Amino acid sequence: MVEVSKNTRYFGTNGIRGIPNRDLTMDFCLQMGKAIGTFHNTGIVAMARDTRISGNAVFSAVSSGILSTGMNIEDLGILPTPALQYYCKTFSVPGVMITASHNPPEFNGIKCIAKDGTELHWTDEERIEKIYEGGSFKSVDWRNIGTIRSVNTAVSLYVNGITEHVRADLIRKKKFRVLFDAGSGASFETTPKLLESLGCSMVTLNCFPDGTFSGRHSEPKEENLHDMQNIMKNGSFDLGIAHDGDADRVVFFDENGNFIDGDQSFSLIVKCTVKEGDVVVTPVSSSDSMDEICREKGASLIRTKVGAPIVSRTMIEKKAKIGGEENGGVIYGEHQFCRDGAMTAALFLNLLAQGDEKASDLIKELPKYRIFRISVPISRPWKDISKKFSETVEGRRIDRTDGLKIYEDDSWVLVRPSGTEPIVRIFGESSSLDSARSIAVRYREIIENLLK
Numbered sequence: 001m002v003e004v005s006k007n008t009r010y011f012g013t014n015g016i017r018g019i020p021n022r023d024l025t026m027d028f029c030l031q032m033g034k035a036i037g038t039f040h041n042t043g044i045v046a047m048a049r050d051t052r053i054s055g056n057a058v059f060s061a062v063s064s065g066i067l068s069t070g071m072n073i074e075d076l077g078i079l080p081t082p083a084l085q086y087y088c089k090t091f092s093v094p095g096v097m098i099t100a101s102h103n104p105p106e107f108n109g110i111k112c113i114a115k116d117g118t119e120l121h122w123t124d125e126e127r128i129e130k131i132y133e134g135g136s137f138k139s140v141d142w143r144n145i146g147t148i149r150s151v152n153t154a155v156s157l158y159v160n161g162i163t164e165h166v167r168a169d170l171i172r173k174k175k176f177r178v179l180f181d182a183g184s185g186a187s188f189e190t191t192p193k194l195l196e197s198l199g200c201s202m203v204t205l206n207c208f209p210d211g212t213f214s215g216r217h218s219e220p221k222e223e224n225l226h227d228m229q230n231i232m233k234n235g236s237f238d239l240g241i242a243h244d245g246d247a248d249r250v251v252f253f254d255e256n257g258n259f260i261d262g263d264q265s266f267s268l269i270v271k272c273t274v275k276e277g278d279v280v281v282t283p284v285s286s287s288d289s290m291d292e293i294c295r296e297k298g299a300s301l302i303r304t305k306v307g308a309p310i311v312s313r314t315m316i317e318k319k320a321k322i323g324g325e326e327n328g329g330v331i332y333g334e335h336q337f338c339r340d341g342a343m344t345a346a347l348f349l350n351l352l353a354q355g356d357e358k359a360s361d362l363i364k365e366l367p368k369y370r371i372f373r374i375s376v377p378i379s380r381p382w383k384d385i386s387k388k389f390s391e392t393v394e395g396r397r398i399d400r401t402d403g404l405k406i407y408e409d410d411s412w413v414l415v416r417p418s419g420t421e422p423i424v425r426i427f428g429e430s431s432s433l434d435s436a437r438s439i440a441v442r443y444r445e446i447i448e449n450l451l452k
């Protein structure tokens with residue numbers, strides 16, 4: 001399992017991740033299921049999975065462990081992570097999602113959801129780990145072993161929940177034409193249903209469950225979305241929409257086929273949604289444009305460490321209206337306190353429905369900052385080189401909220417180890433994509449030299 005920076009041994013920033021039958025063994029999944037069941041102790045656990053080939057096996061192992069502790073399971077089938085979270089919140093039941101989000105198809109993972117639909121707090125993850133390591137699992141008499149009930153209402157519950165937060169009547173009148181790419185992930189049913197209910201006509205790409213992700217990589221980055229871009233450029237669409245594997249994130253293309261970065265769509269939604277006095281929460285990794293927009297709107301901005309669970313918890317604590325990350329994960333508090341790709345897509349359509357401006361017009365009105373991201377694989381733990389790296393940037397203005405955010409004139413670069421993979425992520429922001437790229441590349445070279 002990948003080493004993580006927080007104190008938990010198995011749960012990273014987004015649950016447990018690994019390659020089934022290699023580091024995520026079925027024995028481990030079974031024992032972890034027993035630990036999760038022992039932790040929750042009584043009642044029901046809702047479970048869902050994404051489209052990965054190993055989904056059935058991991059689901060079966062984890063659920064067997066949970067059932068053996070006397071908990072019952074509601075099996076919601078293949079579903080986006082935020083749809084499971086919405087179900088948990090609605091019925092006040094804990095959940096377990098079997099997913100590795102945007103990771104390559106060989107990965108899978110276990111993510112625990114609290115009764116309020118948020119990611120389980122890390123202190124509870126620690127308790128589950130203690131139970132796992134101590135092996136002190138609850139084991140019930142044969143009569144009390146749990147059972148599995150299939151539930152097929154989660155899709156409509158989720159779609160209806162989203163439409164409540166937008167002006168569906170206005171969106172329907174516009175009859176938007178949308179190109180939608182599910183990347184063969186968990187959104188193949190939910191997002192088309194949502195778009196249909198909002199009166200959109202749509203063409204779909206990779207909109208079927210395929211655990212090998214043969215159509216495209218499940219990370220919705222521009223370089224993985226060439227098919228979509230070509231079709232957008234040669235077709236006549238108002239918006240292109242693409243999710244990651246478990247659809248808690250979304251990216252867009254404008255009507256001309258130009259990629260809209262997650263940071264830009266987040267800025268746009270914040271700009272058109274917040275009012276004076278509102279609170280917005282975002283990590284140090286997102287754009288400075290957020291500061292400008294919040295200042296203009298009279299909203300207050302809170303910066304946190306990187307990681308959606310940290311943003312959600314801060315949002316709950318500070319009663320924030322909206323939060324999110326630069327990677328296309330927007331959290332809309334009125335709906336639920338977790339990243340939700342389909343909710344974000346509905347908010348974008350809601351903006352387009354307010355007037356006659358096209359997506360490209362709206363993007364043009366945003367402050368001009370661009371972020372460029374790269375990552376460096378690291379063969380040894382980050383802590384081995386972080387001291388030397390700190391020395392190379394000594395004397396500069398540095399924000400240490402998470403990793404090192406180093407300011408240079410009108411640019412900044414954020415260098416931080418990933419919580420889920422053995423890589424260091426580098427984010428460069430500047431007034432143009434070229435200068436953002438050049439600062440990010442310069443810091444990649446510094447790190448590569450330190451690794452030699």
Ligand code: MG
Nearest residue numbers: 101244246248
């Ligand atoms: Mg995801």
